[in-house]
Amino acid sequence: MQNQMIWIIVIGVMVLSYIIQAMLQSRFNKYSQVPTSNGMTGADIARKMLRDNGITDVEVTSVRGTLTDHYNPQTKTGTALVPVVNFSNKAVQWVLLAGVLLFAVTHSVLWLGVVLFGMSTLFSLVTLPVEINASRRAVAWLESAGITNYETKPMAQDSLKWAAYTYVIAAIGSLATLFYYIGIARSR
Secondary structure, X not given: OHHHHHHHHHHHHHHHHHXXXXXXXXXXHHHOXXXXXXXXXXXXXXXXXXXXXXXXXXXXXXXXXXXXXXXOOOOOOOHHHHHHHHHHHHHHHHHHHHHHHOOOOOOHHHHHHHHHHHHHHHHHHHHHHHHHHHHHHHHHHHHHOOOOOOOOHHHHHHHHHHXXXXXXXXXXXXXXXXXXXXXXXXXX
């Protein structure tokens, strides 16, 4: 019964993830046709945002296939975990596989894989408030920098809201997957 519930959750997260990604893509396709009042391109706006906020040391990393900077200019929240998460992401699949294959000999390898995946999940949860706040800060900055106006601000808010939802569903998905792996390890 427990495994069925985990599968229901995993499938539910997959469906929600697809819906959120489709909504985000729909918004980007729709709003990319609306020119800015000052003629700036997206790249121009990104450079201006970095320059205006004094951000020069953004390190782009890949976490579970998603490019992200996980950068909080005040605390650099999340960046300290990047090396641990990168190692965990590279090793976790092999450790979990070895754990399943060697379970008759030792339980510790499978549990090591669960712990490694847990590090990735922890990263998702720790950086989630930073990612959500980044969308809020971006909307405020777009308005204060004169890039959005009364017509375009709601479009920016809508797009950035759906972008933030992708981080929420990724964190939920990672947590659901962690529970799935824990369930496998406990049932063996």
